[in-house]
Amino acid sequence: MKDIAIVLYPDMLMLDMAGPVEVFSIANRYLGEDQRYRISTLGTTGTSVRASNGITLQADLPLSDAPTAWDLLLVPGGPGAYNERHETAVPWLREAARASRHHGSICTGAFVLGEAGLLDHRHVTTHWHYISRLKQRFPRADIETDKIFVKDDELLTSGGVTAGIDLALSVVSEDHGRQIALDVAKVLLVVMQRQGGQAQFSPLVAALAKEDSPIARVQNYVLEHLEEPFSVERLAGLAALSPRHFARLFSREANTTPMDFVQRARVDRARQLLESSDLPLKTVAFRSGFGSTRHMRLSFSERLGLTPDQYRRQFT
The missing domain is CATH 1.10.10.60 (Homeodomain-like)
Known part of the structure; x- marks a missing residue:
């Protein structure tokens, strides 16, 4: 049994959480009882958390009562990740990152990890639209601009939204083999490995220089x-x-x-x-x-x- 925790905070993007959760949940259909994933949701502000789409989610535990050792700890993205500070969650995340086998983020959840100092001198990525913002805010991070997801030892980060599904499928493949991950991908009607990186979704020409230059x-x-x-x-x-x-x-x-x-x-x-x-x-x-x-x-x-x-x- 592998224990997975998803951190929920106000104004998070629900699909960032739901995508990986469904991957692990569907994988359980193909696994023996002792091999399955046990998924827990942890609320940073108690057990009731309102997502960015207005839907209220009920976490299993408040972060204050949650254990810090997990096989995989994930922080989803959303406006609340980069528009708010997470003073109460940061100390817990630092301790949990040390105690857990793997930790990481989906999409802009990287901003929360960055607040905890977990991106410093590490290879990471996030949604293409927020690459520059992440670079400015956490200059000591080594940011990959075109990867769908990045694995740097125990740290896992992914690009935007549905890239969390890609990341979760890769975890399942490493844990239980490519065939199980492929079976899950077929259920979700997604490919095991996308062609190309994030650049195919983002404009290659950034904002122009000053108009008077x-x-x-x-x-x-x-x-x-x-x-x-x-x-x-x-x-x-x-x-x-x-x-x-x-x-x-x-x-x-x-x-x-x-x-x-x-x-x-x-x-x-x-x-x-x-x-x-x-x-x-x-x-x-x-x-x-x-x-x-x-x-x-x-x-x-x-x-x-x-x-x-x-x-x-x-x-x-």
Whole structure:
């Protein structure tokens, strides 16, 4: 019997909790009694906890009465994870992390672990939309930007929402073998291992530099003329700067190189066309500035872990 605890707090995302719980619960159907998972929910504010969708959940135990040693301790995400402080839960989490065999988070639950100092110098991930925020708040964490989930010894973290199911399936696979995990995945109508990472769901071009800067003007020009050929020299000319100074200034303001920005923008344009039209791949490649389907395919595989064909089938 393996004991699993899920920490519940106000304004948590219920699916972050329910997804992994269902994985372990369904796995129990295929396991002998002494191999099953025993799941407990622990409330940080008592036993009654209101989730972000307005539904009130009844925890098995208040955190103050809960044991600290578990086979797996998980903290789900939700607005309450990053908008609130968890002073009463942090000391308990620190002790429980030391006492438990594994501990981790789903989605933005990583913010709660971070408050407890459990992300410092560890490889972790969270929902793609909150990667930058997590980096700013916990700069000593080594954050993986594209992984669906990350295992760093006893610490397990996952990307957004349904990635908790992926993480839980991997735990079941390690505990009881791939076949049991595959049986559970079939019941849930999910795949055992997704193609690609979080990048396939997130835009590759982040917010632009300040509007009054020459870098922003170049970025906007690129986005409006992606079908044109670009080089660092040409982009520097648009900014009226030397190539060396332009490249240095671009990297500082945009946190990427000029040509990486161009490639990211082209992938994003191609994704938009693949999602919203049935244009042939050759046309998509031309309108996105790739010049050939081969170049587009290489860029997709490198950045998204999918081919354009696979992306279109998955997102349309």
